Amino acid sequence: MILLGRWLEPQFILPTVAALERADVLGYDSQPEARGSGLSEDERSHARLLGAVAGATGRGLEGGAISQLEGRHRASSGNALRAAVLGANDGLLSNFSLVMGVAGAELSTYSILITGLAGLLAGAGSMALGEWISG
Numbered sequence: 023m024i025l026l027g028r029w030l031e032p033q034f035i036l037p038t039v040a041a042l043e044r045a046d047v048l049g050y051d052s053q054p055e056a057r058g059s060g061l062s063e064d065e066r067s068h069a070r071l072l073g074a075v076a077g078a079t080g081r082g083l084e085g086g087a088i089s090q091l092e093g094r095h096r097a098s099s100g101n102a103l104r105a106a107v108l109g110a111n112d113g114l115l116s117n118f119s120l121v122m123g124v125a126g127a128e129l130s131t132y133s134i135l136i137t138g139l140a141g142l143l144a145g146a147g148s149m150a151l152g153e154w155i156s157g
Contacts, residue, residue, distance in 0.1 A: 040076035043069045109149055117141045 027035050047069045050056040120141040125134050 036072070036076045040069070040072040043072045105153070109153075113142075113145050113149060116145055 023035055023039065043065075047065050048062075050061040050065055056062065117138060121134060121138045124137045129137075
């Protein structure tokens with residue numbers, strides 16, 4: 023199957039792989055060691071995903087459609103919260119370190135304030151651009 027997939031287009035072998043996955047969807051239900059491990063749910067999710075991809079015409083499904091079919095990608099709110107908390111901590115710590123470094127050089131209060139504001143703007147722009155590029 024791997025060689026056929028490399029030589030031919032994936033659409034050629036995808037219906038066969040989807041059919042094999044549908045045939046094995048209940049394979050873990052009868053195994054005692056697999057109960058409670060989530061393998062049965064994963065198998066049903068894979069069968070559903072491969073069936074949808076095999077039934078799609080053209081070049082396949084978009085990432086958003088696949089993430090809705092694949093159960094483990096449905097809950098994405100934790101990633102946004104984690105990114106917000108880590109980003110805020112990173113921004114606060116880097117700006118605090120910058121201001122403390124400049125304050126240690128015994129500059130004027132006005133220079134420390136300007137440095138802090140410049141660091142705040144630079145850090146915000148850097149993090150926003152990094153998040154946009156990664157997304």
